[in-house]
Amino acid sequence: MTIxxxxxxxGRKRARxxxxxxxxxxxxxxxxTTYLGLLAVTFFIGRVIPIDPVLxxxxxxxxxHVVERTRELMGFxxxxxxxxxxxxxxxxxxxxxxxxxxxxxxxxxxxxVFPATLELATFGTIIGSLFGVPLGVLAAVxxxxxxxxxxxxxxxxxxxxxxxxLALLSLLLFYAKLRWVAYPxxxxxxxxxxxxxxxxxxxxxxxxxxxWDVFRDVFRHIILPAGLLGYFSLAYISRMTRxxxxxxxxxxxxxxxxxxxxxxxxIIWGHALRNAAVPLVTVIALSYAGLLEGSVLAETVFAWPxxxxxxxxxxxxxxxxxxxxxxIVIGSxxxxxxxxxxxxxRTLDPRTRAR
Amino acid sequence: xxxxxxxxxxxxxxxxxxxxIEAVRGVSFTLGRERLGIVGESGSGKxxxxxxxxxxxxxxxxxxxxxxxxxxxxxxxxPAKTRRALRGSRIAxxxxxxxxxxxxxxxxxxxxxxxxxxHESVSKREARDRAIAMLEAVQIRDAARVFDLHPHEVSGxxxxxxxxxxxxxxxxxxxxxxxxxxxxxxxxxxxxxGILDKLVSERGMGLIFISHDLRLVSSFCDRVIVMYAGxxxxxxxxxxxxxxxxxxxxxxxNCMPTLGTNRHPLPVLDRQPEWAL
Amino acid sequence: xxEIRQATSQSAPMTHRQWLMSDRPQSRxxxxxxxxxxxxxxxxxxxxxxxxxxxxxxxILIAIFADVLAPHSPVIGNLGGARLLPPGSGGYLxxxxxxxxxxxxxxxxxxxxxxxxxxxxxxxxAPIGLLVGAISGYAGGWVDAVLMRMTDIxxxxxxxxxxxxxxxxxxxxxxxxxxxxxxxxxxxxxxxARAETLSxxxxxxxxxxxxxxASPFRIVLRHVMPMCVSSLIVRVTLDMAGIILTAxxxxxxxxGAQPPLPEWGAMIASGRRFILxxxxxxxxxxxxxLIVSLGFNLLxxxxxxxxxxxxxxx
Numbered sequence: 031m032t033i034x035x036x037x038x039x040x041g042r043k044r045a046r047x048x049x050x051x052x053x054x055x056x057x058x059x060x061x062x063t064t065y066l067g068l069l070a071v072t073f074f075i076g077r078v079i080p081i082d083p084v085l086x087x088x089x090x091x092x093x094x095h096v097v098e099r100t101r102e103l104m105g106f107x108x109x110x111x112x113x114x115x116x117x118x119x120x121x122x123x124x125x126x127x128x129x130x131x132x133x134x135x136x137x138x139x140x141x142x143v144f145p146a147t148l149e150l151a152t153f154g155t156i157i158g159s160l161f162g163v164p165l166g167v168l169a170a171v172x173x174x175x176x177x178x179x180x181x182x183x184x185x186x187x188x189x190x191x192x193x194x195x196l197a198l199l200s201l202l203l204f205y206a207k208l209r210w211v212a213y214p215x216x217x218x219x220x221x222x223x224x225x226x227x228x229x230x231x232x233x234x235x236x237x238x239x240x241x242w243d244v245f246r247d248v249f250r251h252i253i254l255p256a257g258l259l260g261y262f263s264l265a266y267i268s269r270m271t272r273x274x275x276x277x278x279x280x281x282x283x284x285x286x287x288x289x290x291x292x293x294x295x296x297i298i299w300g301h302a303l304r305n306a307a308v309p310l311v312t313v314i315a316l317s318y319a320g321l322l323e324g325s326v327l328a329e330t331v332f333a334w335p336x337x338x339x340x341x342x343x344x345x346x347x348x349x350x351x352x353x354x355x356x357x358i359v360i361g362s363x364x365x366x367x368x369x370x371x372x373x374x375x376r377t378l379d380p381r382t383r384a385r
Numbered sequence: 386x387x388x389x390x391x392x393x394x395x396x397x398x399x400x401x402x403x404x405x406i407e408a409v410r411g412v413s414f415t416l417g418r419e420r421l422g423i424v425g426e427s428g429s430g431k432x433x434x435x436x437x438x439x440x441x442x443x444x445x446x447x448x449x450x451x452x453x454x455x456x457x458x459x460x461x462x463x464p465a466k467t468r469r470a471l472r473g474s475r476i477a478x479x480x481x482x483x484x485x486x487x488x489x490x491x492x493x494x495x496x497x498x499x500x501x502x503x504h505e506s507v508s509k510r511e512a513r514d515r516a517i518a519m520l521e522a523v524q525i526r527d528a529a530r531v532f533d534l535h536p537h538e539v540s541g542x543x544x545x546x547x548x549x550x551x552x553x554x555x556x557x558x559x560x561x562x563x564x565x566x567x568x569x570x571x572x573x574x575x576x577x578x579g580i581l582d583k584l585v586s587e588r589g590m591g592l593i594f595i596s597h598d599l600r601l602v603s604s605f606c607d608r609v610i611v612m613y614a615g616x617x618x619x620x621x622x623x624x625x626x627x628x629x630x631x632x633x634x635x636x637x638x639n640c641m642p643t644l645g646t647n648r649h650p651l652p653v654l655d656r657q658p659e660w661a662l
Numbered sequence: 663x664x665e666i667r668q669a670t671s672q673s674a675p676m677t678h679r680q681w682l683m684s685d686r687p688q689s690r691x692x693x694x695x696x697x698x699x700x701x702x703x704x705x706x707x708x709x710x711x712x713x714x715x716x717x718x719x720x721x722i723l724i725a726i727f728a729d730v731l732a733p734h735s736p737v738i739g740n741l742g743g744a745r746l747l748p749p750g751s752g753g754y755l756x757x758x759x760x761x762x763x764x765x766x767x768x769x770x771x772x773x774x775x776x777x778x779x780x781x782x783x784x785x786x787x788a789p790i791g792l793l794v795g796a797i798s799g800y801a802g803g804w805v806d807a808v809l810m811r812m813t814d815i816x817x818x819x820x821x822x823x824x825x826x827x828x829x830x831x832x833x834x835x836x837x838x839x840x841x842x843x844x845x846x847x848x849x850x851x852x853x854x855a856r857a858e859t860l861s862x863x864x865x866x867x868x869x870x871x872x873x874x875x876a877s878p879f880r881i882v883l884r885h886v887m888p889m890c891v892s893s894l895i896v897r898v899t900l901d902m903a904g905i906i907l908t909a910x911x912x913x914x915x916x917x918g919a920q921p922p923l924p925e926w927g928a929m930i931a932s933g934r935r936f937i938l939x940x941x942x943x944x945x946x947x948x949x950x951x952l953i954v955s956l957g958f959n960l961l962x963x964x965x966x967x968x969x970x971x972x973x974x975x976x
Contacts, residue, residue: 060814063811063815064814064815064818067812067815067816068815068818068819071819071824072827075827075828075830075831076831079828079831079832080831186956186959186960187952187956189903189955189959190903190907190952190955190956190958190959191948191951191952191955192907192910192911192914192927192930192948192951192952193907193911194911194914194927194930195910195930195944195945195947195948195951195952196948198930198934198937198944198948199944199945199948201937202937202938202941206938281485282480282481282482282485282486283485283486283487283488283489285441285480285486286478286480286486286487286488286548286551287488288439288441288472289439289441289472289473289477289478289480289552290472290473290477290499290500290503290551290552291469291470291471291472291473291474291500291503291504291555292469292473292499292503293469296503301488301491304488304490304491305488305489305490308490319820322820323820323821323822323823324822326822326823326826327822327911327914327915330915331934341823341826342826342915345826345830345915345917346915346916348830350830350831353826353827353830354827356823357820357823357824357826357827360820360823361818361819361820361823361824364818364819364820365818368818378490379490380489380490380535380537380538381489381535381537
């Protein structure tokens, strides 16, 4: 109390800057170790598990001199830790080797297919959040009612159903029987050559270029797979929203808000959901990451030319470079999403902001 | 003194899996522009009495009374909209712990402004000015700065003052204070009580002061109601506390250690089953 | 147990229920049984959870008696006269697949594979997680930091994709699929075990054991790990559905069980070609997967609510 207020403030500022530096450092350590861990695991999968990684790349019918030459070229005659060092260096520069299947550098392939997956997962997450959050709020507010039960069942089924199976059945119903949506694929052959995408996100590109017939066609292709992924994300998001909202609605500040005479609408959406939004951000980010992964299975069914289809095609052809490259890219996106959600969490919750 | 609030045979009960639990069992009193203390241990029904008056009884609870009347309005039959309009503007409530009763992700200023703008149509500018004036009225020095702070950035005493500001800004006539100082440090308790005392008398409000602390209540209120197991066991003037007849009240009073006398061991309440009948 | 009952019933005759509900248990056994009884009471009040339990019990029974229950061979079909028959025709209750095999019989036998996958994954992954978490929580310091960093790294990975890569490297097959799933599913268990360990580490009874000269190894093994088991069981049960779905996904991609094994995911994959005209070939196995994972989800929810009343609300 005897310390003048200005000095106190300066001290606090310095402490805050110090804390900030510390948390940035902690963040960097987490990013670096996680990424190194990812590379170590993929290195282990690609170079240690196979009895002979060269054979794994070339296939076992390659002539002996080719095998030897490749062994030297790939550096497999060097000690393991040097191999790992080279592996990390290559991965950091985006060099994942060449795909046996397409004969392109893996990175080139991934750059081509990744936007398709990104568009699908993003659209799916938007659908999932747009419906999942209100449903979860409804279930929490009307706890024990019919609506709550329905939301619960919808969520439970979403947790329990195989995605590829539901994808098949939905194709059967909405494409084959009802003809509501377009056939599997991303875009009609008619447009495949007349339409030049810029970002690779077809919905965005066609919208930007004002090509409405393309936009409509792309939409008719994406709506079913995105809707399906959206359902899985909805199941998760609505369930978590319900539980967060129940927790918030039981808090004392809700009683205080009622005592102030606020309307229920304002209390639910302005107070309770605003607080539930803090952990919800993490949930939505996790579900987004989950959809990127779920697209591996969904894409094979919908013939969606994304990263998932690329990985499964490579799997079937024992194209390890492509598989591992795809794994590293999805893993990197996971790490990035985790970091982003952490940052968003901090900005949403004033309690973590001050420290 | 005109009667503002009439409570006659108020009952609140909660259905549970094992049967009906009656939290309040026939409480009756009237209140003018005075300070009424309600004292009792946890589970005695004092908080539920306060919440019933506010209209904050949980939805699954059953509530009944011969009469529950505020300024000519029958609270039991009044539509939810009317009751909501009353809350915050004419009847307000202060909760126990500002750590939990203030919204953690909303700045203190916005929470105060929110009360005001719910009940009066004022411009943003004016609402802000009045909120800062209200913060000054609860003796917060740097009111403009505190206006922008979040609840976790202020101390418990300051938080409770902000709570008082939030609840009194729309000028209510009746205030229910549910253990308003129990969660605070002893040193700031008196400070907050002093502020509350001043505002209540300046504005001529009626006050229902709910507490488990008999001494505190008797020094602060005009009249005291003692509750036990959902019922009023004794009602008396605060100055008349020494003449308490009910053994429960006497017991509560005797539990207090006094300076200068050696009282070992302190007497313990010897509960009689017939008190709860 | 009889002795105990006699001992207590000498003073006053007691029903089984009273004996179980007694708040002054005479023996450790009685206390344990009493607690189990109360848990069961809470659990059985939840009808959906009981339904889940029934589904799982049914799955186990079917797996045991698949040979008796299956009307046809799961692997040898009637290629000549019974290809792609619709449900109900010619004594094939759920129809036949493209090789004339009875789908019902394949589903019944497939329950063994499903059960094998979840049991093995649980047996491999849960102890790894338990050990890592308990050591990490009990040791603290840099051991904790390193182990938890490792756990977090694994948690940050895409599980399915990593499992795919593992199987791709090790070669397709049900054993490798099980291993791959187990390797990617231990981290959450380590987290739970660590949290439980931290909550008991500084308790008095651990201090007492330490004073009696128990080695850290013994403390972790005998006194810390048992405390983590109940919350771990709940988590494993809740994860079972996910494990089944992952295994089915691997099977669907041709990386899990190999033909002619009647694995449900692989059955969906083989029915995929006929989905437009012979819908039942792909639909039936999917329903089986849905029912079983639904069963585990219901059971897991019920267990969590029964073992941890705080979470369940009213």
